[in-house]
Amino acid sequence: MQIVFQVSPDRRRWVRATRRAMRPYGTVVWVGCLIIMLGGVTITVLDPADPQGVVFIVLGLVMLVLGLSLPWLAVRMQGWLLDSPTTVTVTAEKLSSRSADVSAEIAWSTVRRVQETPEMWLVRPGRTHMLMLPKDGTDEAGRREFQRLLVERGLAR
The missing domain is CATH 2.30.29.30 (Pleckstrin-homology domain (PH domain)/Phosphotyrosine-binding domain (PTB))
Known part of the structure; x- marks a missing residue:
């Protein structure tokens, strides 16, 4: 047999496949970003003068954007394999x-x-x-x- x-070498297909394979990790990224942003909101509410709250909120948003773009980045980094x-x-x-x-x-x-x-x-x-x-x-x-x-x-x- x-x-x-x-x-x-279809990069769009590889991005879809990578996104599908990474789907279980998406929940971890979402929950982690939510916890970081929630910590930033808590710091900001308790002490509006403390800039760390804004830093945590921005960090959570940046991690969220990076987490959502990981499949695309992974395919881009391995692009030579798809030539x-x-x-x-x-x-x-x-x-x-x-x-x-x-x-x-x-x-x-x-x-x-x-x-x-x-x-x-x-x-x-x-x-x-x-x-x-x-x-x-x-x-x-x-x-x-x-x-x-x-x-x-x-x-x-």
């Missing part, structure tokens, strides 16, 4: 990714999770690594075979 995915199309070959033992500049192999034993979205699969071999497999990157038979492989490995929901 061998399934081949063609991954185009050329990538071919991902999936076998029963491993996933092999090859482009003009980079090649990598990931053993299925290291894959922690696979998220399925309407347009792609996000293969997560670790907390900070992700491999995007677009559903339109292979034919219908390849999609069915990949789904069957995920079920066999206990990675499909």
